[in-house]
Amino acid sequence: MNSIKITVIIAANILAFSCNRNVSVDNVDSRHIVVSIEPQRNILEHIIDSTYTVRTLLARDANPETFEPSMKERICVDSSKIYFLTGVLPFEKSLEESAVNTPFVNTSAGIDFIYNTHSHHEGEGDDHHSYPDPHYWNSINGARAIARNMVNSLISHFPTDSAMFASRLEIYEIHLDSLHTVMTQLLAPHNGESFAVWHPSLSYFAREYGLKQISLGTEGKEMSAKGLKEAIDKAKNVGVRVFFFQKEFDSRQAISINEGIGSRIVEIYPMDYDWENQLKYIADEIAGAQ
Numbered sequence: 001m002n003s004i005k006i007t008v009i010i011a012a013n014i015l016a017f018s019c020n021r022n023v024s025v026d027n028v029d030s031r032h033i034v035v036s037i038e039p040q041r042n043i044l045e046h047i048i049d050s051t052y053t054v055r056t057l058l059a060r061d062a063n064p065e066t067f068e069p070s071m072k073e074r075i076c077v078d079s080s081k082i083y084f085l086t087g088v089l090p091f092e093k094s095l096e097e098s099a100v101n102t103p104f105v106n107t108s109a110g111i112d113f114i115y116n117t118h119s120h121h122e123g124e125g126d127d128h129h130s131y132p133d134p135h136y137w138n139s140i141n142g143a144r145a146i147a148r149n150m151v152n153s154l155i156s157h158f159p160t161d162s163a164m165f166a167s168r169l170e171i172y173e174i175h176l177d178s179l180h181t182v183m184t185q186l187l188a189p190h191n192g193e194s195f196a197v198w199h200p201s202l203s204y205f206a207r208e209y210g211l212k213q214i215s216l217g218t219e220g221k222e223m224s225a226k227g228l229k230e231a232i233d234k235a236k237n238v239g240v241r242v243f244f245f246q247k248e249f250d251s252r253q254a255i256s257i258n259e260g261i262g263s264r265i266v267e268i269y270p271m272d273y274d275w276e277n278q279l280k281y282i283a284d285e286i287a288g289a290q
Helices: 003-019 025-030 038-045 071-078 090-098 140-157 159-190 203-208 225-237 251-261 275-288
Strands: 032-035 053-056 082-085 104-106 194-197 212-215 242-245 264-267
Touching: 032 038, 038 053, 038 140, 038 275, 071 090, 082 090, 082 140, 104 140, 140 159, 140 203, 159 275, 203 212, 225 251, 242 251, 242 275, 251 264, 264 275
Parallel strands: 032 053, 032 082, 082 104, 194 212, 194 242, 242 264
Antiparallel strands: none
C-alpha cells in the first residue's frame, strides 16, 4: 500500500467530516457523495433529495488540466459513499489509484465521444486522435447520460430510495427534452453555421444542433503574429459572427482575434454549476448574431 493510501486511512476517521462543514458526521458516513465538477453536482441534485449531500472537488477557479487534489480533498473522497468522476479529467486517474474505500463511478459511460479537438504533447509518439474531447457535459445528451449513470449507481448503493431516483430521473429527462426542443427550434435557422471559440469546449453542443465549432486558441502557448493572422482568416472564411471565450484563458489574444474577425465576443464559463443557462445563453448569442 502506497504512502498516500496509508495517510488517508489514518486521517479519514479523524477528518472525514471536514470535507464539508455543512454536513453532519452521520451524513458524511452514509449519504455523502463527491463529484468532480459543478455540472455533475447540478445534475445529481435533480435526482437526490435533501437527505443527501454533495461536494464538488474542482473549485470554480481551478484548472482541470493541472489540478492536483490536496490531502484534505483525498480524505473527503475516501470518506464519501460514491465518487462520480467524469472519466476524462487528468487528476481523476491518480485520485482513483490512491483511493482506499470509495467506489468510483464513471459518468461518461455510453457517451459517443468526439475526438481530435484537443492537442496533447505528453511524449513522442502520442496519438492525439486517441484523446476524447472532455466537455461532454455541455450538451443535452451528455447530461442525460450523466443522470442515467448516476441513477444506476445510486440504486445499487441506496436501494431503499430506488423509487425516488427513478421518479426524479423521469422528471429530469422530461425537463431535458423540453430544453432540447426549445434550443432546436431556436437554432434550426442557423444549421450549418460556424461559431468561434478560444478553447474547444462546445464540440458536443455544436454536434447536437448542426453547428460548426471553430477553435482558434492554443493550449498554453502565446500565439505568433502569423498564427493570429491565420486564426483570423480561418474564422472570416467560414463567416464567424460570434466568438466565445473563457476568461481563464488568454483573453488578450482572444480580443485581438475578435477585432480582426469583426465578430461579437462573448464570455462563457462551460463548467458552471448552472450549465443549462450557459447553453441557453450560448444558443441565444448564436441565434442573435448579426
